Amino acid sequence: MTLDEVVMRRQSIRKYDGSAVTREEIEQMVACAQLAPSWKNSQTSRFHVVLTADKLLEARQKGMLGRNFEKTEGVGALIVQTFVGNVAGHDLHGNPDNELGNGWGCYDAGASGMLLQLKATELGFDTLVIGIRDAEALRTVLGIPDEEIVTAAIAVGKRKEDANRPPRKPLDEIVRFY
Secondary structure (H helix, E strand, O other): OOHHHHHHHOOEOOOEOOOOOOHHHHHHHHHHHOOOOOHHHOOOEEEEEEOOHHHHHHHHHHHEOOOHHHHOOOOOEEEEEEEEOOOOOEOOOOOEOOOOOOHHHHHHHHHHHHHHHHHHHHOOOEEEEEOOEOHHHHHHHHOOOOOEEEEEEEEEEOEOOOOOOOOOOOHHHHOOOO
């Protein structure tokens, strides 16, 4: 697939068919995610991967809020993405280097998370980034260290049905040329 084909195929899928995702496939996704740029090459993104059925059910039951428990039924993996706090966007002493502070870690996590999703798509999988989740419950279930800040949970699996892509805004609404 070309990059354009991968980008057009990737959608936020909310119904999965129960297909498994292997550790090797996840490793390919994470290896791609590692190639994302990061603040001063700090590489603070971390990925906590749930593959076993029991742990997946526990993470979903305790960590998915609202309808996200239902939306993650049938996923083959759940990846909780974090970043190490007070590094990206900070100096060597942990002081913010710019107005974003740990927001820069979120930026870096977003870049690596997107590459992970695109690689998942290339490998034939679908994803859903879950922002409405209980970060502390996920931290407890997975033993995520306190210095890591949870940014998202990413469901990975194969779609049970296609999703409708909402229309995008016209370019003249989102871009300004100078």
